[in-house]
Amino acid sequence: MDYGQLMKEAIEARKAAYIPYSGFGVGAALLDSKGQVHHGCNVENAAYSPGNCAERTAMFRAIADGHRPGTFQAIAVVADTEEPVAPCGVCRQVLLELCGPDMPVILGNLKGDIRQTTVRELLPYAFGPSHLEEQK
Numbered sequence: 622m623d624y625g626q627l628m629k630e631a632i633e634a635r636k637a638a639y640i641p642y643s644g645f646g647v648g649a650a651l652l653d654s655k656g657q658v659h660h661g662c663n664v665e666n667a668a669y670s671p672g673n674c675a676e677r678t679a680m681f682r683a684i685a686d687g688h689r690p691g692t693f694q695a696i697a698v699v700a701d702t703e704e705p706v707a708p709c710g711v712c713r714q715v716l717l718e719l720c721g722p723d724m725p726v727i728l729g730n731l732k733g734d735i736r737q738t739t740v741r742e743l744l745p746y747a748f749g750p751s752h753l754e755e756q757k
């Protein structure tokens with residue numbers, strides 16, 4: 622699947638966003654090792670902090686379905702923004718843990734602008750699983 626198609630999946634995923642507080646819908650589409658796509662949307666909460674971003678929804682869904690960390694090919698993220706939307710800091714940390722530093726991250730908006738980056742570029746000088754390995 623090409624990244625344009627993955628972005629279309631993210632646009633589809635965004636339709637399920639539960640956003641009564643911000644009105645800011647985000648969609649994510651995570652491509653697994655077999656070419657299957659896992660959708661995620663943001664899910665908000667009246668207490669605000671329990672809300673979850675689209676990117677983490679997609680990753681947690683795939684992990685819960687049995688896919689293992691480090692086996693994903695790419696993730697696309699989309700929102701109705703002027704510039705392609707970028708994942709928040711918390712999602713960047715989870716992307717590092719579950720997708721690794723070299724996985725492509727495709728950022729987009731509803732106008733069709735697309736930017737391709739990597740987890741490493743989004744989270745330089747990261748603290749990650751390898752640092753805990755050093756303690757063993």
Ligand SMILES: O=c1ccn([C@H]2C[C@H](O)[C@@H](CO)O2)c(=O)[nH]1
Binds near residue numbers: 647663
């Ligand atoms: O990359 C992003 C940025 C924000 N949000 C969500 C969190 C919240 O529900 C709303 C406003 O921040 O958008 C995401 O899902 N992904």
Ligand SMILES: [Zn+2]
Binds near residue numbers: 677712713
């Ligand atoms: Zn986030």
